Amino acid sequence: MDELDRRAFTALFADVLETCFGHSLSEPLSESESKHLSNEIEEATGLVIGWRSIKNYAAFLRNPTSGRQENPSVATLDTLARYVLKAPVTTEAERKKNEEYFPYWFRYRESLKHSAQSMVSVAKPRKPIWSGWLMGGLILAAVSCLWLLRKPELQQMTDDFHSTDTSYLSQKGWVLHSPNAVFWNRRGQTPNRLTLFTLKGDNWHKTGEEPQIQNLLLQPIRNDCFRAEVHFTDFVPVANWQQAGLVLLEDTTFAGRSIRISLAYNDFFGGYVRPGEILIQAVASYGKGYTNLEEIAHKPLFQLETANDRRLAANNLKNFAFRIEKQGQKFRFLYSASPVDNFSFKEVATYEFSIKPKYVGIFALKGFVDSTAAMPVAVRYFRLDGEMCE
Template sequence: MIDAILYMDEFDRRAFSALFTRVIETCFGQPLQSPLSESESKHLSNEIEERTGLVVGWRSLKNYAAFLLNPSAGKQENPSVATLDTLARYVFKAPATTEADRKKNEEHFPYWFRYREQFILPPPPERVEPKPRTRKNVVGLVAGFLGLVVTGWILFVREAALEQVIDDFHTTDASALSRTGWMLHDPNAAYWNRRGEKPSQLTLFTLRGDNWHKTGEAPQIQNLLFRKIQNDCFRTEVHFTDFVPNANWQQAGLVLLEDTLFAGKSIRISLAYNDFFGGYVRPGEILIQAVASYGRGYTNLEEIAHEPLFPLGSPVNQRLAVNNLKNFAFRVEKQGQKFRFLYSASPVDNFSFKEVATYEFGIKPNYVGLFALKGFVDSTAVMPVAVRYFRLDGQRCE
């Protein structure tokens, strides 16, 4: 079945406008106020695919946003009914499906028409002569109105208190980073001055150090770029481009910290290289590792996740690793003491996230940081790590 194009009349256009507005609010937590950037459009496309199992291209989403902000008779957007149904599925939180299953079981696109029906106006009610208002009626109306105002204000304050940070690192000027809330810890000037080597990306380097409390070594992450976390519950993610670690213990990722002196608890997740197998002879591998630390006085970490992604024992495997790490991302979600760790690895830049682990840990992170390091290994080479996108969203604690 070929997806039909919907040539919208004014009624359909209003329904589409309201639906797309709901999609934006569901994803970003605020109304559509300005055109979507490429990064925001790709993020939205990825969110829709992850939730629904169906694809709406990021360029289409970008065009829909631009059209709704500035409708033009000369250029109309006419999304297919299948696309409208996918957007409605996202809003209604429908179970994920596939295009094949939808065409088999729901070719009538029920979610779009269910949403559209909300805009069918009911018949006007019969006119009823108003009863004379008594003092009791007026007091009740005023009290009800004040109650609505207070409730609305509470909801507004709660929503306004949820922070949202999006940075695509189109500028890495130090003053711009500072203005947007970033702070730098343990600067290494020689490498920090190279942070803008790759246009529209932040370049970090796998420098010597680790936040692990190792005997004889002070915990250290050079050029740790970090920021405050305002909300107790949150979701954060980072995206890398073409980062392929190839020596012990080159790695990069996200770290959550109680403090920046590494005295308190911390959690980190990283993409890393490993060729140490306790005496067993095996080819090196690229893996995802997540670890939790209780801080100063605790020398042993808790390994939350150890997920091998790519064994590197042959040229074919090495080429596969390079291809699939063109776009790599981590996401960490926190609700109470529960942490959820996810990753995405793909030749394309809007691939879906997969869960690595869920873990409960008694930490209230005050900071989130972007890091690259190679542990306390002098012989391992320093390599660049290109960061192209960061996001932090405060969430309501459930």
């Protein structure tokens, strides 16, 4: 590793720490911090760097004169750069096949090299004795600050599900979580739609049940502020607790915090006799160790007392959509329901919640219930846009 590579590695690892922890390295990383960072990198990139290696890198960069040398492989450097630059999730096999030239590491290194050269070019012909030291300090400052001050690359992704082949979904960045092979093999049963099913499970921590959403389709989130949108066709839930919608997750184990919004059916009213209803519900979960959800929104849309009520509900749910907008810790939830496409969105609720979601998922579920039928849910469109934070 030459001097440029070592300097770039130093800046890159500092940027990795800033991305994960929000601060630079002031103390050696503990074992738990190293494991957390290793898990974060694997979640964000799909690639693995062992926690012991991360701990050693941190120790070396904090005290590079200790005599111990660290020479991470180019593959490791590329993985760190992919984490910082918010590259698409991949696997070692896919990287070896499509990106064996490790583009993210070299892009990062070249950016630092160019920034240093541009700083040198502004030096004046007359140089005091101390100018070399000053210029060196300016170069180091530029290298350290460049990536903290850069504009984030805003994510833009859409999918109309004209294909549901696994290769197509993979190219679009989708990650399938908790697959149920029987129902996942039926995902293409509606032409030009992705078909999910309201299967048994839920993402909240119920006593005696493990949190799980079968055939949860996840899209990694690259930006802190974003807008996510999903459109359904002809989804009319008719039994407890059939529902479908969007979920935001801090991790894929459901140990962290989450927020979801769904179109659902309910006929439980605490002993009161009332007709069943189709409603919009938004809930927040604090994750593992918290069995009670926090309800953000509960908006009844249709009461299903008569056959005519059910007919009107089905007509108005022919085209249904959700949108979630995030700015900082503020979330805005919107919906659209109409017999025709491209109908206007209406706000359901705004809510402040301390969560930095890493994934947005399209889901269908029926809670931890065996008796309720598995109902098909046709997904027509999805969109995810990164936005500048205000």
